[in-house]
Amino acid sequence: MKRGTFYLLGFALLMLFDSVGAISFKYAGDHALPVEASVAWLLRIFTHPWVYGAVIGYVGAFFTWMTLLKHAPIGPAFAASHLEVVSVMLLSVWLFNEHLTLGRVLGALAILAGIVCLGFAESYEHVPDPEEVDSATRR
Amino acid sequence: MSVTTPITPLIATLWLLNVIIDTVGQLAFKAAAGDEAAGDGLVRWIYMARRPWIWIGIGSYVVEFLIWIAFLSLLPLSEAILLGSINIVAIMVAGHFLFGEKLTRLRLSGILLVTLGVAIVGAVG
Numbered sequence: 205m206k207r208g209t210f211y212l213l214g215f216a217l218l219m220l221f222d223s224v225g226a227i228s229f230k231y232a233g234d235h236a237l238p239v240e241a242s243v244a245w246l247l248r249i250f251t252h253p254w255v256y257g258a259v260i261g262y263v264g265a266f267f268t269w270m271t272l273l274k275h276a277p278i279g280p281a282f283a284a285s286h287l288e289v290v291s292v293m294l295l296s297v298w299l300f301n302e303h304l305t306l307g308r309v310l311g312a313l314a315i316l317a318g319i320v321c322l323g324f325a326e327s328y329e330h331v332p333d334p335e336e337v338d339s340a341t342r343r
Numbered sequence: 344m345s346v347t348t349p350i351t352p353l354i355a356t357l358w359l360l361n362v363i364i365d366t367v368g369q370l371a372f373k374a375a376a377g378d379e380a381a382g383d384g385l386v387r388w389i390y391m392a393r394r395p396w397i398w399i400g401i402g403s404y405v406v407e408f409l410i411w412i413a414f415l416s417l418l419p420l421s422e423a424i425l426l427g428s429i430n431i432v433a434i435m436v437a438g439h440f441l442f443g444e445k446l447t448r449l450r451l452s453g454i455l456l457v458t459l460g461v462a463i464v465g466a467v468g
Contacts, residue, residue: 226415226424233416239353249412258412286431289424296420307467308421311460315428318456322431325449 207275214272215284221268222288223295225261228254230300283323289315348418350465357414358426361407366433368403370441371396377442425464432457 205213232255233239236248249255272281293312296302348354375396381387391397415423432454438444446454 226420229412230415230420230423233412233414236412237416239413239416245413246409249409255412258408286428289428292424293421296424300420302419302421304421305468307463308425311425311462311464311467314456314460314463315425316460318453318458318460319428319431321449321453321456322435325447325453328449 211272211276214268214276215281215287218265218268218272218285219288219291221261221264222285223261223291225258225265226288226292227295227299228257228261230296232258277327279323279325279327282326283319286319287316289319348422348468351417354414354417357410357417358429361410361414361427362430362433364403364407364410365430366437368400368407369434370437371400371403373438373442375400422464422468426461428457429461432461 232249232252235252235254236245239245269281269285290312293304293308297304375391375394378391378394378396381390411427414427418426435444435446435450435454439446
């Protein structure tokens with residue numbers, strides 16, 4: 205598989221797992237309302253299938269992330285791994301009939317710009333450990 | 344119009360707890376994984392399991408899982424997911440103070456922008 209295809213598929217999969225996770229969390233929580241610090245609340249959560257969707261999303265995202273990190277540079281990987289903020293926001297409009305208010309759109313844009321900065325920071329300002337240099341030259 | 348939900352004390356508390364516990368968890372994992380005396384392979388895992396860090400990390404994740412579910416159920420998902428981005432900032436700032444990780448100019452810009460975004464969402468909804 206070409207390197208570009210590998211990254212693209214990897215990040216798409218990561219975004220998918222993260223989005224599935226967040227949406228499952230939301231469904232699980234909505235079904236367990238009202239929020240209370242009680243055994244009853246915990247029971248409502250864990251007896252509903254959505255909580256397991258959240259677990260699948262987390263585990264899937266974890267392994268996809270670890271696989272990607274083996275090959276992808278950390279900066280772009282970091283930025284791409286937080287893009288689910290946008291996918292989840294858009295999916296909530298469709299799934300939960302939520303509104304894209306001006307505050308949310310502006311907030312999301314600022315957050316996105318921040319994540320891109322942090323991604324570049326990891327790429328260009330990252331001082332590699334001797335070990336990393338070693339494995340990079342070996343490759 | 345019920346497009347936005349007011350941030351109640353319960354929501355604010357859950358948000359704060361989520362940031363704190365997530366940061367504690369990440370730092371605990373970092374402390375566990377970064378211990379150079381741990382060795383390699385199975386020995387490393389046994390070494391880590393005998394120290395509190397990895398357990399603090401796992402415990403934090405379990406508690407955070409529940410807090411995050413509660414938090415999301417009280418807000419629209421599109422708003423909550425944006426507010427949750429503050430964790431990125433908290434972990435970087437904590438990494439700076441505890442592990443001496445550098446806050447370069449680009450990192451600072453990123454931190455400020457993410458914080459600004461979260462503040463806008465928190466203020467306007």
